[in-house]
Amino acid sequence: MAVDPYLTEETSPTSRALMALELIHDRPGVSGEALARRLGVSTRAARRYVGILREAGIPVESTSGRYGGYRVGRGFRVPPLMFSTEQALALVMAAVRGRHAVGGTGAVDDALDKIVRVLPAAVVGPVEALRQVRSPRDEPGGPDPAVASRLAQAAQDGVRVRLTYRTHPERPAREMDVDPWGVALRHDRWYLLGWSHTAEATRVLRLDRVEALADTEHRFEPPAGLEVADAVDEHLSEGWGEQVSVVVDAPPGLVACWLPRHLGRREPIDEGARTRVVASTENPDWYARQLARLEAPYVVEGPQSLKDACRRLGELVVRAAGPP
Template identity: 50%
Template sequence: MRYDTSPTARALLALEAIQDCPGITAQRLGEHLGVTERAARRYVAILREADLPIESATGPHGGYRVGRGLRLPPLMFTAAEALGLVMAVLEGHRGAADPTEIVGAALSKILRALPQQVAEPVRAVRRVNGPPPDPGLRVDPVLTARLVEACTSSRRVRLDYRLEDGRERPMEVDPWAVVLRHGRWYLLCWSRTSDAQRALRVDRVQSVFTTSLGFTPPQDLDALRTLEEHLSQGWRHEVDVLLRADLDEAGRWLPRSLGRLEEVDGGIRLRATTDEPDWYARQLAATPLTFEVRGSAALVQATEDLAARLVKAAGAADTAAPPGGMAGPARAGTTPEQQHTDNRSPRTRVITTGSGSPGPDPEER
């Protein structure tokens, strides 16, 4: 409790404490406010003078509590509390970022009621979000609030970061944005330690210290796009694919986390890297796009292996006689999924959409 806190602020804090802890004694209330027991009783008297129904009971189980008839007071949140609330809603409800959806509309009302210095960092997190994270990857709202505030104020931070092998590494970074993507909270930043762009997992940030040093963030930063492109680069195997499609069509079928798309003669070039060529081949095969794998021996091999599995599965389906007739070749113009529907054979369904990440922690590159 700050010593320069005004009497009005202390009275409101007293009300908040009584609401949060029904039966709180004058002694405990004084300790919470940082004042004497006598001063705590004075703040209770101020609340009663304002016609607030603060009841008290004597005895070993007595204390202060709010009686019936209290109208809802103005909401008071710290930056960490507000961010924790929004993070919990984003993690638990996919429509929370949409202000036209019922949960998103309720969240917007809360944000409008908050002071600007509290609401703006929270809005920054809400604007860039994705699917809810794994429950085991939940992050500390207090620590995350410090990161978001540093992003908003463009202040450099020093942090301790836990690497994948368990070692802790001190880092100095210029924080750009906190983003929820691929089920994880990331800090998109420029690492002064590595002199490179980084996407750090917030659940591995152990401590944060905000310095007085400012920085200039990238102009017109699209944090979500930048993060997804960053996550597609820096892995072990190169990816170079030519897509026979236009840019809009390729963008509709391929998430930005798979790589960078650029227009070239003959179609769209997809450039990326991956540690899981088999997984990457399945992502390409799951689209209706015609593509050609170039300049990546590991991905070429993974694509050939997948093709062989499909051919084998289709051949197995052709040799089995369907109900009411003899087996024959698959009808021309049908996809593997359509053949699966027609033949009712689970052996023909071999294309899956992976949900794994393209590799390990981005800081481990």
């Protein structure tokens, strides 16, 4: 363990003692030498901080020998939110990155306020600097956290739910009974994969369009071997207007390195020597640009609109290169 970068010569003995408690709690059996290195002090000084904890009534136990070390005794409850510097900064970065994926930023910022209030003074500055980072997508647009958690729990428990769902912002909401197979986060958007008893079909629903939900008395078993994230990606590649078929002169495993799953389903052909990518799109020009990621020859079998888009893109690239 390296010395905590926010420890300075001015750090008070109380702060070091609290950090010692955090380290002992997080790493039961930590040796005196490792504790001293992390605190940036001698082994003797580390023992002194352990003594301060014991004088405060905290049952820090120690065992000697090769595999000995310090640990907090049974029955003691460590105060909440005992974060190391690295943990605090990582948590804030994750919260800032995902702020726009939550319905409303108030809850995220309130949680960050609580974290900041319990951090050492030396860490508050870097944390506050991270909080000021903004993204063009910071406007609220994600689902209600309570909705997301309830659906994730229903999926774990195998409980059918009744949703009030809006398929489009300008269309009225409707009720539907769904077996929630799982929740997935894809491209900064939350989705529910499940079986709709209303449509009698598999559906991928956006959580930010769920206006209400309630558990039902019905139970279900999800399909055997289901990979929720993969199924969501495949579903997102379908149902978007024109059907796409592209043959790539490379095996499926290699095509997967160039085209993510949500851009199409990969089907092996010619005994796996080549791949057919099957998808759909409402924007052929956009899809043509995605196909340009391929580092092997490919042929667009359809639709004609995608062939035309690839031709336009190719002409644009050739003109950009100038005369031969």
